[in-house]
């Protein structure tokens with residue numbers, strides 16, 4: 001048994017950035033991560049584009065714009081603290097169906113796996129799949145096959161799997177392709193057809209083409225999605241003719257109303273929830289981390 005001030009359950013995009021932010025504020029933080037197949041951060045594109053995602057006029061607009069404002073500084077802080085690059089780059093071009101392009105100043109992209117790895121560098125991370133959270137006087141017991149821990153406060157950031165802890169969170173699967181190419185295509189949003197527009201961007205690991213969206217817990221790529229994504233690649237980046245390097249599958253954590261849950265757990269005293277960021281976890285992570293810091297600092301009702 002080890003006692004900690006804060007234990008973060010789940011070291012994905014949200015959990016690792018929450019842990020980084022808490023640690024920087026002086027908290028004693030431990031991250032427990034299950035290494036789940038299908039974790040969204042491994043498959044995420046890394047676009048930070050409120051306009052591409054049509055968030056203007058939605059309840060997410062203020063946090064999305066705040067996320068965009070915070071990212072340049074957060075990326076620098078992460079790189080300084082970890083000594084690792086996160087590949088933050090300004091500039092997203094949106095192709096219009098009528099021809100021409102639009103671009104919103106400040107929109108940007110980054111490399112989600114690098115962000116998670118950099119943030120994890122700054123805190124202790126233990127491989128463990130948490131199966132139980134038991135509130136007790138003065139804190140919470142955290143149970144996993146790998147061990148038991150006691151924390152004053154737990155932050156539950158288990159992505160789509162947060163539903164196992166009494167929360168209305170489930171999975172929307174997204175598939176994407178990484179093309180084995182050093183081509184410099186920037187960050188490109190396709191014209192709006194229906195649903196969400198396809199996109200392509202250059203990353204350190206290749207040209208990323210995304211992304212499908214359907215309610216499912218499946219974590220293996222399927223040929224139908226691959227065919228659609230190859231069509232997107234031909235449309236958006238015809239100059240990239242290299243083969244598919246990796247087929248990515250991630251489970252986006254979603255809530256019934258599409259809004260993230262960042263609040264004390266309704267049934268577990270001492271537990272703060274940070275889950276349900278859907279398709280915007282990278283964009284919203286800075287604001288979520290600041291909100292969790294405020295909740296933990298204020299003392300979660302025990």
Ligand SMILES: Cc1cc2nc3c(=O)[nH]c(=O)nc-3n(C[C@H](O)[C@H](O)[C@H](O)COP(=O)(O)OP(=O)(O)OC[C@H]3O[C@@H](n4cnc5c(N)ncnc54)[C@H](O)[C@@H]3O)c2cc1C
Pocket residue numbers: 009010011012013014015016032033034035036037038039040041042043044045046047048128129130131157158159160161162173174175176210211212249250251252253274275276277278279280281282283284
């Ligand atoms: C194809 C695709 C493209 C995307 N593109 C973008 C984009 O361009 N921009 C953007 O802003 N967002 C994007 N997203 C969304 C973004 O990836 C998610 O919103 C974000 O990853 C959610 O972060 P999270 O930490 O809540 O969940 P995850 O990133 O899924 O991390 C959850 C973590 O919790 C761990 N875990 C689960 N259960 C347990 C347990 N019981 N005990 C311990 N650990 C546990 C898992 O191992 C995992 O590491 C995309 C997602 C997908 C799938």
